[in-house]
Amino acid sequence: MRTFLGALGALTLALPAVAATAAVPASVSQGALVIGHAAPGSRVTVAGKPIHVGDDGVFVFGVGRDEQGPIAVMVGKDRRSVAVTPRDWPIERVDGVPPKTVNPPPAIAARIAREQAAVVAARDRDDAREDFEKGFIWPVTGRISGRFGNQRIYNGEPKAPHSGMDIAVPEGTPVKAPADGVITFANPGLYLTGGTLLLDHGFGLSSNFLHLSRIDVNVGQRVRQGQVIGAAGKTGRATGPHLHWGFNWFGVRLDPLLLPGIAPTS
Template identity: 80%
Template sequence: MRKIVGAIAALILPVAALAAVTDLPSSVSQGGLVIGHAAPGSRVTVAGKPVHVGSDGIFVFGAGRDEQGPIDVVVGSATHRLNVTPRDWPIERVEGVPPQTVNPPPEIAARIQREQAEVVAARNRDDTREDFAHGFIWPVTGRISGRFGNQRIYNGDPKAPHSGMDIAVPQGTPVKAPADGIITFAKPDLYLTGGTVLLDHGFGLSSNFLHLSRIDVEVGEHVRQGEVIGLAGMTGRATGPHVHWGFNWFGVRLDPLLLPGIQ
């Protein structure tokens, strides 16, 4: 069994053997990543959808911010029901944001929609690499200035919940890959997110880094954990230098703070 399974037990959720061939947590927090282990060759579905199972039986899925559960995980013919632990979502008020980035005019709104569609397409990459399987490290070290899931109010205008974790660091701080992966998106000037990089870790798991002042990687490049992918900045909609680290299981946004190794 890979060491990541033990890391999950120690760092995220108490693991219980729910069947002789399956390791799964008994519950998962909203925004949490689940890394399970079944007998090699098992067929696994989560909420009715098949997921990749590695040669050693490893599989992954996530519970979104608003997931109520329970989540049914079927391994072979056995069904395991995971309860979802609710969380409180505080309100974050952000003032001093350029008004045109809060309520953009129609032509800018159309640009934002096109750019976000590109990001979504890159996030849907689906292959069997297990680059996630050795845990994660912090991309930068600094004060957490914005937490995943909190309701955002920009200049008094309520907007969508925060999709990742903000880490306040000086302009130009090197940003490191939190785990191995392949670069699937890298552009310096998206309207809302500025310098933006997506790093795919396999099995539908990906990290995204926003507001970068410089990008040092290219699409298709395979990077190793700890390699510098760019520099922190405040491009796009930002009021100060920081790194926004988002994490996804396909279209499901997850909390980076709950990843193995990030506590």
């Protein structure tokens, strides 16, 4: 399933699963992940699109970085309109960058497109696992060197906003699974992102870890929260050792900093 919705912070709505309707907030920030509960067996749609509802009534959806709202949420015949609160996204202008760095030559661009298509396909799962419900932990601890949603303009050409959070750590720092899940993608040598892992947490939610110097798990492997899955590095197009931790709801990018259990650190 694909949708224009995405994420900033996580809002957990914990009503008993026997509730007749979902607890839906009146407003959410751009980028917010919403976790709610409805009566088991309820049909839930977001912006007209049906979403997965667990046997216990849990459901999730996100609000994109650039979503304007309002968002229509239907639980059965109960309709809610959710306003979207905008965020101030920093923009950095960088001039004098070599053109081939901003726009790779055709052969490299084609390779990047193929690799990214494989990653996108791995994000398209809608497993019934509810590994996200226990909350999340930091995969590494360090200084946040890049935040979700920030955007750079190279030589006057806007590039895609930063898709996750960068955490500066020494090369070789063990990377731990932030929550339970199943490995759905593992490749040590992508052009842009180097060592790349995807960890699916169920219901379309997935973590991605980029620029890894080592990968310790295989596709299809079940991992537990806190388990070491690889090591931080500077592979791919990285200027120094760090971990890029991204988070998605299907194809929509979310902000890891505001997931349940995650709080700002140094």
